[in-house]
Amino acid sequence: xxxxxxFAARLFPKDNRFVSGHRACQGCAEVLAVRLIHQILxxxxxxxxxxxxxxxxxxxxxxxxxxxxxxxxxxENAAAVASGIExxxxxxxxxxRMPKRKINVVGMAGxxxxxxxxxxxxxxxxxxxxxxxxxxxxNEAYMNTGVQRSSSTPYGASTTTSPAGKISIGQQTWKxxxxxxxxxxxxxxxxxxxxxxxxxxxxxxxKAAKVKGPAYLHVYSACPTGWxxxxxxxxxxxxxxxxxxxxxxxxxxxxxxxxxxxxPKLRPLQxxxxxxxxxxxLDDATIAEIEKRLFEEYQKLERREGLIF
Amino acid sequence: MATQSAKPKWTELAVGTAxxxxxxxRQNRTGDWRSSRPIWNHEECIRCGVCVxxxxxxxxxxxxxxxxxxxxxxxxxxxxxxxxxxxxTACITTQEEEE
Numbered sequence: 001x002x003x004x005x006x007f008a009a010r011l012f013p014k015d016n017r018f019v020s021g022h023r024a025c026q027g028c029a030e031v032l033a034v035r036l037i038h039q040i041l042x043x044x045x046x047x048x049x050x051x052x053x054x055x056x057x058x059x060x061x062x063x064x065x066x067x068x069x070x071x072x073x074x075x076e077n078a079a080a081v082a083s084g085i086e087x088x089x090x091x092x093x094x095x096x097r098m099p100k101r102k103i104n105v106v107g108m109a110g111x112x113x114x115x116x117x118x119x120x121x122x123x124x125x126x127x128x129x130x131x132x133x134x135x136x137x138x139n140e141a142y143m144n145t146g147v148q149r150s151s152s153t154p155y156g157a158s159t160t161t162s163p164a165g166k167i168s169i170g171q172q173t174w175k176x177x178x179x180x181x182x183x184x185x186x187x188x189x190x191x192x193x194x195x196x197x198x199x200x201x202x203x204x205x206x207k208a209a210k211v212k213g214p215a216y217l218h219v220y221s222a223c224p225t226g227w228x229x230x231x232x233x234x235x236x237x238x239x240x241x242x243x244x245x246x247x248x249x250x251x252x253x254x255x256x257x258x259x260x261x262x263x264p265k266l267r268p269l270q271x272x273x274x275x276x277x278x279x280x281x282l283d284d285a286t287i288a289e290i291e292k293r294l295f296e297e298y299q300k301l302e303r304r305e306g307l308i309f
Numbered sequence: 310m311a312t313q314s315a316k317p318k319w320t321e322l323a324v325g326t327a328x329x330x331x332x333x334x335r336q337n338r339t340g341d342w343r344s345s346r347p348i349w350n351h352e353e354c355i356r357c358g359v360c361v362x363x364x365x366x367x368x369x370x371x372x373x374x375x376x377x378x379x380x381x382x383x384x385x386x387x388x389x390x391x392x393x394x395x396x397x398t399a400c401i402t403t404q405e406e407e408e
Contacts, residue, residue, distance in 0.1 A: 019332040020382065022366075023337065026342065062328060
């Protein structure tokens with residue numbers, strides 16, 4: 001147990017809005033992230049969810065794991081529907097049809113629904129400045145339909161549409177930096193979070209709910225099935241991703257970047273790639289190449305820290 | 310799995326096939342997916358709650374009566390083993406289920 005940062009789990013809100021009995025795989029960290037986030041947001045929340053793992057596992061008709069208003073929308077328009085809900089609530093409150101109160105409107109989608117298919121709806125919603133939270137659960141491929149590559153899949157990962165073999169090394173492009181794309185909209189709050197650091201996640205969700213205007217959260221969610229990972233390592237791998245620089249945790253509040261979990265010396269990338277079957281084919285040279293790139297990216301973040309951009 | 314005795318006719322469905330019962334997934338007893346169950350050793354458990362917070366199912370709770378050790382709701386526990394792996398005192402062991 002290293003890098004332990006959980007001290008007061010008893011103080012975590014117990015108001016569970018995502019009940020047991022959902023059909024997520026064993027050791028799914030994405031569903032853990034959903035549960036923790038909605039424990040923080042509480043009952044005054046409305047969710048618009050794009051197609052993806054979280055939709056099929058939580059709401060297989062006629063059951064639902066949600067005990068808050070939740071709507072399933074098409075793959076591309078989670079952000080558009082969430083912004084519509086927010087605008088609708090605002091006008092209803094203005095006309096006096098419902099009491100004025102703070103309602104968190106959440107748009108949620110996976111990395112496919114955010115980085116590939118839903119990016120124009122997301123960009124529109126962020127640009128219009130709706131008071132909503134958009135959460136991307138990043139499990140780095142289309143896991144729902146059977147591990148197809150997305151633009152969020154990291155370099156070298158083997159998926160069914162970027163299989164590793166004699167000629168191919170797996171995914172041949174680098175992970176798209178959607179967090180920075182969201183930050184480029186000059187919205188008040190952008191952050192990356194991971195359920196492996198639950199108190200950091202909780203703090204970020206609270207901040208995102210508090211700000212006036214759009215907030216974007218990019219949540220790292222380990223997928224034991226798609227990454228060919230032992231289910232019990234799902235939390236550890238999230239911690240390793242932060243410590244090796246594969247998924248640095250930072251937040252951008254009103255344009256000011258702050259690294260939340262500082263790693264003065266990044267761990268060797270081998271620690272992160274070794275337990276995962278999707279990286280098993282990589283040789284040392286490729287891993288060194290990826291490591292170099294991750295180190296450069298991390299240095300870039302460190303240089304930006306504290307600056308307003 | 311889900312125990313629906315009689316399927317509703319299409320005329321009986323809500324508009325937009327909305328689900329009107331919140332949290333009705335509780336009737337899925339996902340515990341039968343499990344191949345091994347977590348066992349807490351109460352002598353070593355420090356009741357820190359790491360297992361409670363990291364359970365993807367949300368099925369580990371502190372017992373209501375004192376001294377309040379955590380325990381898993383085996384109706385839903387899928388046996389992923391995250392609690393046993395993350396426990397700081399390694400007080401949770403996983404035991405194979407026997408038929």
